[in-house]
Amino acid sequence: MMLFKALAMTFVPPFRGRNVIKQMEFVGVKSLFIVVLTGVFSGMVLALQSYHGFRKFGGESLMGGIVALSLAREMGPVMTGLMVNARAGSAIAAEIGTMRVTEQIDALQIMAINPIHYLVVPRIWAGILMVPLLTAINILVGVIGGYFVGVILLGINSGVYMNKMVEMLELADLVQGLVKSIVFGLILTLVGCYKGYHTSGGAEGVGRATTEAVVISSVCILIGTYVLTSLLF
Amino acid sequence: MIRLVNLSKSFKKQSVLKDLNLSIPTGQTTVIIGRSGGGKSVLLKHIIGLFRPDEGEIWVDGQDLVRMNEKELYKVRRRFGMLFQEGALFDSMNVGENVAFPIREHKRLKGSEISKLVAEKLELVGLSGVEEKMPAELSGGMRKRVALARAMALDPDILLFDEPTTGLDPILTASIDRLIMDTQQRFKMTCVVISHDIQSVFRIAHNIALLYEGKIIVEGTPQVFQQSSDPIVREFLSPLCR
Numbered sequence: 257m258m259l260f261k262a263l264a265m266t267f268v269p270p271f272r273g274r275n276v277i278k279q280m281e282f283v284g285v286k287s288l289f290i291v292v293l294t295g296v297f298s299g300m301v302l303a304l305q306s307y308h309g310f311r312k313f314g315g316e317s318l319m320g321g322i323v324a325l326s327l328a329r330e331m332g333p334v335m336t337g338l339m340v341n342a343r344a345g346s347a348i349a350a351e352i353g354t355m356r357v358t359e360q361i362d363a364l365q366i367m368a369i370n371p372i373h374y375l376v377v378p379r380i381w382a383g384i385l386m387v388p389l390l391t392a393i394n395i396l397v398g399v400i401g402g403y404f405v406g407v408i409l410l411g412i413n414s415g416v417y418m419n420k421m422v423e424m425l426e427l428a429d430l431v432q433g434l435v436k437s438i439v440f441g442l443i444l445t446l447v448g449c450y451k452g453y454h455t456s457g458g459a460e461g462v463g464r465a466t467t468e469a470v471v472i473s474s475v476c477i478l479i480g481t482y483v484l485t486s487l488l489f
Numbered sequence: 490m491i492r493l494v495n496l497s498k499s500f501k502k503q504s505v506l507k508d509l510n511l512s513i514p515t516g517q518t519t520v521i522i523g524r525s526g527g528g529k530s531v532l533l534k535h536i537i538g539l540f541r542p543d544e545g546e547i548w549v550d551g552q553d554l555v556r557m558n559e560k561e562l563y564k565v566r567r568r569f570g571m572l573f574q575e576g577a578l579f580d581s582m583n584v585g586e587n588v589a590f591p592i593r594e595h596k597r598l599k600g601s602e603i604s605k606l607v608a609e610k611l612e613l614v615g616l617s618g619v620e621e622k623m624p625a626e627l628s629g630g631m632r633k634r635v636a637l638a639r640a641m642a643l644d645p646d647i648l649l650f651d652e653p654t655t656g657l658d659p660i661l662t663a664s665i666d667r668l669i670m671d672t673q674q675r676f677k678m679t680c681v682v683i684s685h686d687i688q689s690v691f692r693i694a695h696n697i698a699l700l701y702e703g704k705i706i707v708e709g710t711p712q713v714f715q716q717s718s719d720p721i722v723r724e725f726l727s728p729l730c731r
Binding site: 270354355358359360362363365366367368369370 | 534537539559563564566567569570571573574575577578579580590591594595643
């Protein structure tokens with residue numbers, strides 16, 4: 257219901273461009289460090305695990321392709337979704353929840369300002385726009401991390417590594433990852449807003465809403481990635 | 490004139506308002522008193538359309554809020570201002586931005602005109618020059634004053650106060666009372682105040698309504714209350730007799 261209201265209100269003036277940019281900075285720019293960090297290590301560990309697996313039947317040369325494919329289709333969007341959820345989804349629930357219990361949302365309504373329009377719409381757009389961008393960055397740095405482990409540390413030929421990556425990775429894989437990340441961006445902001453908006457019971461209620469928002473979004477992201485994979489392939 | 494007719498509201502199985510009737514005259518201060526947790530804030534939130542009653546009607550100058558859709562309600566709300574118990578200031582904005590917020594949202598004014606209006610409203614509540622302070626830097630009394638300045642930003646006809654003096658010392662309580670009286674007299678607003686503080690009630694009220702077990706059981710001027718022999722009224726007025 258909140259999603260439909262928020263989507264309908266997206267096209268109702270006034271357009272809160274400044275608010276959307278502020279939320280994009282919060283959801284996107286401020287999550288950059290953690291997304292880059294997890295991206296690098298995801299790529300590195302993927303490379304290391306696949307090297308040990310493929311070595312058993314002499315398939316080390318496939319490593320570049322497998323790392324890039326896993327990152328683009330699955331690890332990139334899921335890791336980014338989970339990380340942004342832990343950082344921004346929880347903060348959204350806590351902020352809106354605090355506004356609810358301190359009557360700031362009632363104050364908005366009394367000032368004849370629709371809280372869904374003012375609070376929820378900019379956050380949902382920030383999620384939809386910034387999570388795919390962060391995912392793209394996560395995939396890119398993951399690939400660099402994988403290259404570092406595969407080529408520099410494990411001594412796989414650079415040409416073979418890159419060649420397999422280009423050969424196996426298709427545009428459709430990247431598109432699938434980005435489609436997933438758009439859905440994850442929507443899930444984590446919507447659940448954060450919903451749980452915050454319906455908070456009751458003071459500080460304890462805010463804590464509960466925040467925890468529930470993170471848990472529900474994380475589970476939805478993991479279930480969502482399976483559903484989307486089966487739908488998109 | 491605000492009229493509440495046969496208003497009933499329950500939360501889950503708990504009945505909070507039961508067939509309540511109340512008339513609030515225009516241009517006067519009506520104070521609603523009653524037990525803590527007795528439904529006074531719920532009643533106030535019905536008057537402004539934040540809660541929908543299970544049954545009954547809420548008339549504001551001939552318009553029934555209960556029959557209105559959300560869009561119509563938002564239009565009517567522009568005539569209201571409300572001072573919340575804890576102020577409900579936006580903690581991500583400074584004082585100036587808080588007071589300017591409703592003006593920015595509803596009026597097309599230049600930045601300099603908005604700043605001038607903000608300064609005027611803050612002067613009205615005796616807090617000139619605090620525009621840059623954050624709500625967290627303010628004392629309880631100052632927060633309520635800033636919240637009152639924000640509530641008055643759009644020059645409302647009707648001002649609602651949810652326990653404006655709770656948690657304040659007697660000196661601050663008296664100053665908030667003076668502020669309510671001055672504001673009401675200066676702008677001839679309709680004020681609806683919820684209060685526990687009986688001394689404060691008798692300072693500011695033109696009319697008093699006693700909410701008891703979900704109903705208004707006594708309604709009248711302060712003199713009517715002082716002369717009442719109703720045991721529940723006497724119990725509420727007992728702090729005055731000490």
